[in-house]
Amino acid sequence: DAMVIQNPRYQVTQFGKPVTLSCSQTLNHNVMYWYQQKSSQAPKLLFHYYDKDFNNEADTPDNFQSRRPNTSFCFLDIRSPGLGDAAMYLCATSREGTGGLPLHFGNGTRLTVT
Amino acid sequence: AQSVTQLDSQVPVFEEAPVELRCNYSSSVSVYLFWYVQYPNQGLQLLLKYLSGSTLVKGINGFEAEFNKSQTSFHLRKPSVHISDTAEYFCAVRYSSASKIIFGSGTRLSIRP
Numbered sequence: 001d002a003m004v005i006q007n008p009r010y011q012v013t014q015f016g017k018p019v020t021l022s023c024s025q026t027l028n029h030n031v032m033y034w035y036q037q038k039s040s041q042a043p044k045l046l047f048h049y050y051d052k053d054f055n056n057e058a059d060t061p062d063n064f065q066s067r068r069p070n071t072s073f074c075f076l077d078i079r080s081p082g083l084g085d086a087a088m089y090l091c092a093t094s095r096e097g098t099g100g101l102p103l104h105f106g107n108g109t110r111l112t113v114t
Numbered sequence: 115a116q117s118v119t120q121l122d123s124q125v126p127v128f129e130e131a132p133v134e135l136r137c138n139y140s141s142s143v144s145v146y147l148f149w150y151v152q153y154p155n156q157g158l159q160l161l162l163k164y165l166s167g168s169t170l171v172k173g174i175n176g177f178e179a180e181f182n183k184s185q186t187s188f189h190l191r192k193p194s195v196h197i198s199d200t201a202e203y204f205c206a207v208r209y210s211s212a213s214k215i216i217f218g219s220g221t222r223l224s225i226r227p
Binding site for chain 1: 148150155156157158159160163202204214215217218219220222
């Protein structure tokens with residue numbers, strides 16, 4: 001089945017230690033998104049790639065970076081995680097160009113910062 | 115400003131009772147509307163979507179939603195809930211003029227036996 005896969009499901013990192021979360025998709029969608037979701041809150045968009053074009057949200061901290069080496073893969077890099085960065089990180093994809101299409105989400109990576 | 119409002123943060127209901135989860139969005143000429151469900155420690159799964167056409171939309175797991183343009187609402191309903199429906203439900207809106215999907219703050223549905 002075509003899907004969005006996030007690895008790992010659970011990630012523990014130390015305060016200030018760089019961490020990378022990964023996302024892959026077999027849907028051949030041209031847009032990939034990274035969302036941050038804290039407990040009992042709505043997902044918050046950090047940034048997205050439209051094909052190779054990177055689009056950063058205005059309020060996304062510089063501590064968060066992303067890479068998309070090819071259509072299938074996208075990475076979220078947190079350069080110096082703080083305690084406030086502990087959250088569920090959700091990757092999503094969509095096929096744009098025709099409008100109104102939903103997001104397809106992975107199962108998320110829960111990040112713990114110690 | 116473009117926004118989505120889910121008025122109820124929590125909705126407790128008894129098993130086999132009907133349920134309605136409310137969603138209102140800020141007015142626009144045209145919108146695309148979605149409901150997502152999130153089970154614990156999982157990503158969001160699409161329940162249903164309204165793009166155009168019939169205002170009554172049927173989704174998975176017996177859920178349906180009705181698009182009401184005059185009231186700018188897209189309430190989610192199910193005639194008889196099951197324990198397995200316990201989850202967080204998110205309403206989302208995409209405005210034609212923007213590329214971003216805006217999520218509501220979510221409604222936690224808890225089912226009592």
